[in-house]
Amino acid sequence: MKKRYLAIAALALLAGCTTSSDLLKKDPVFYGHTDHTPEAYAACVADSWRRQGEEVKVTNIDGGVDVTTSSVTGMTSALRVQRWSNGSVQIRMAARSSWGSQEQVQAANLCM
Template sequence: MRIFFGVATVLLLAGCSTPSDLMAQKPVSTQVSQKLPKALALCVYPAWQDYRSNAVMNETTSGFRIVAGSDTGQTDDVLDIVLSDQRNGSIIKHYQRASWSQIGRGGLSSALNRCL
């Protein structure tokens, strides 16, 4: 029985993810918008809050980042919105944990597409 709990604990810890963990992987989508990062983030953020009430939006040195996590503390989705090199729009990268599972996440992509 102790072995079972030990294995279960290791598996739970291995599944933990942070925004940095997700952003170290390849994004599930990369898009470009003519909107500046702040306008785009303010448009997308309410839908992310509807998805997860604990979603947070932070300003970064190059734009904005929206992070949505599960109730267990894992980061499920990260939207990184940065100012384009031409400084006239945004580059948006969407990172997901378990991207193969889109149950309940459909609103995130559609909100982004509406705001582009």
């Protein structure tokens, strides 16, 4: 029984170490382009996710913004908004669970 609790604690600790870049290596649950600036689009998504009760973190990255949500077990979804050299703004969202992120995907779509 002790081994089981130790294994669960180790998995929870490892899940907490996930970065947005790690999560974004997964197949996207949402993908698109927008005419908004990365900052304006990210602010819209972050506000929508907060209204859904999510714990949201917004981080500036090179050429854009990452918006992430997390729970007790670590990062649950990540949305990256980046401006490319040709001027287009690309949106890419990945989630640990695609079925649990549908409301977040809808909010990301409405902000476009």
